[in-house]
Amino acid sequence: xxxxxxxxxxxxxxxxxxxxxxxxxxxxxxxxxxxxxxxxxxxxxxxxxxxxxxxxxxxxxxxxxxxxxxxxxxxxxxxxxxxxxxxxxxxxxxxxxxxxxxxxxxxxxxxxxxxxxxxxxxxxxxxxxxxxxxxxxxxxxxxxxxxxxxxxxxxxxxxxxxxxxxxxxxxxxxxxxxxxxxxxxxxxxxxxxxxxxxxxxxxxxxxxxxxxxxxxxxxxxxxxxxxxxxxxxxxxxxxxxxxxxxxxxxxxxxxxxxxxxxxxxxxxxxxxxxxxxxxxxxxxxxxxxxxxxxxxxxxxxxxxxxxxxxxxxxxxxxxxxxxxxxxx
Ligand code: NAI
Ligand code: MG
Numbered sequence: 001x002x003x004x005x006x007x008x009x010x011x012x013x014x015x016x017x018x019x020x021x022x023x024x025x026x027x028x029x030x031x032x033x034x035x036x037x038x039x040x041x042x043x044x045x046x047x048x049x050x051x052x053x054x055x056x057x058x059x060x061x062x063x064x065x066x067x068x069x070x071x072x073x074x075x076x077x078x079x080x081x082x083x084x085x086x087x088x089x090x091x092x093x094x095x096x097x098x099x100x101x102x103x104x105x106x107x108x109x110x111x112x113x114x115x116x117x118x119x120x121x122x123x124x125x126x127x128x129x130x131x132x133x134x135x136x137x138x139x140x141x142x143x144x145x146x147x148x149x150x151x152x153x154x155x156x157x158x159x160x161x162x163x164x165x166x167x168x169x170x171x172x173x174x175x176x177x178x179x180x181x182x183x184x185x186x187x188x189x190x191x192x193x194x195x196x197x198x199x200x201x202x203x204x205x206x207x208x209x210x211x212x213x214x215x216x217x218x219x220x221x222x223x224x225x226x227x228x229x230x231x232x233x234x235x236x237x238x239x240x241x242x243x244x245x246x247x248x249x250x251x252x253x254x255x256x257x258x259x260x261x262x263x264x265x266x267x268x269x270x271x272x273x274x275x276x277x278x279x280x281x282x283x284x285x286x287x288x289x290x291x292x293x294x295x296x297x298x299x300x301x302x303x304x305x306x307x308x309x310x311x312x313x314x315x316x317x318x319x320x321x322x323x324x325x326x327x328x
């Protein structure tokens with residue numbers, strides 16, 4: 001049995017996690033699910049957004065399946081990524097048939113470093129009206145994320161890895177990142193190039209097809225992955241995986257979406273695609289491909305939630321995916 005900690009969290013996190021469970025139940029794989037609390041509601045109840053028992057349970061599991069939390073995101077998901085040392089955040093951005101979006105045929109995977117950079121939380125108010133933040137970039141961190149990106153490219157038959165940075169201004173931190181990426185690139189038979197992050201944002205919007213695998217530092221990766229999600233139909237379709245040596249966390253890119261929470265209309269696609277990433281992680285390649293195929297077909301038939309122009313509820317759309325699975 002693979003033990004999995006399930007953290008629904010807040011808002012639509014709780015709604016989309018039920019969609020994921022519906023799909024998982026249909027597959028009946030040897031997973032044992034342990035449900036735990038974290039997020040804004042946990043904070044209200046226990047005074048801690050990430051209760052100790054939840055963190056301990058995560059450390060006993062092989063993976064965490066995470067919905068979304070609200071204002072406590074920094075204390076929950078960002079902390080979990082650090083605690084479990086899931087150093088690589090994989091965020092695919094792919095256009096789907098039948099989904100109205102800016103571009104077709106986009107298929108990019110963003111590999112975001114997850115444990116360093118400005119998100120380490122080293123922020124200080126050094127004097128009245130002066131706040132400072134420390135950006136930490138290490139050779140070890142750069143090396144393992146660069147290697148991860150190239151290994152992913154190799155495994156998935158992808159042609160190019162592009163590193164994004166701002167080494168002309170942040171000469172030490174981004175300079176180190178660029179240098180290490182260039183070194184690691186020499187070990188692989190995969191094309192490599194690098195861009196400044198600002199120019200890359202323009203290229204992404206105007207010519208997304210020039211990207212295949214993107215590797216970048218923590219904060220740039222956070223921003224650029226939402227941008228990429230926006231190119232291909234929005235956050236309702238954006239899955240992610242956080243992978244480390246020992247642990248893994250699977251979560252949609254989106255947050256608790258208070259503007260639509262409680263209405264039962266959150267798009268379950270991001271969470272279902274996230275679940276497929278978890279299946280692949282555990283070696284269930286066939287099942288993962290089936291779930292993706294089922295979702296692709298449902299999207300192509302326009303059986304969607306309102307954010308994509310349809311009129312289905314979250315669980316109705318998830319049920320459509322399950323119906324496809326039953327038919328294979
Ligand atoms: P958000 O991702 O919650 O929502 C942004 C926009 O996208 C909203 O208009 C929302 O309705 C829409 N959206 C997101 N997911 C959707 C889905 N599955 N279906 C349909 N529409 C969807 O980001 P926002 O509004 O910046 O933050 C809301 C809360 O979520 C904040 O408290 C924030 O701290 C938290 N947050 C948590 C994250 C996490 O738990 N990993 C990640 C990002 C934000
Ligand atoms: Mg984000």
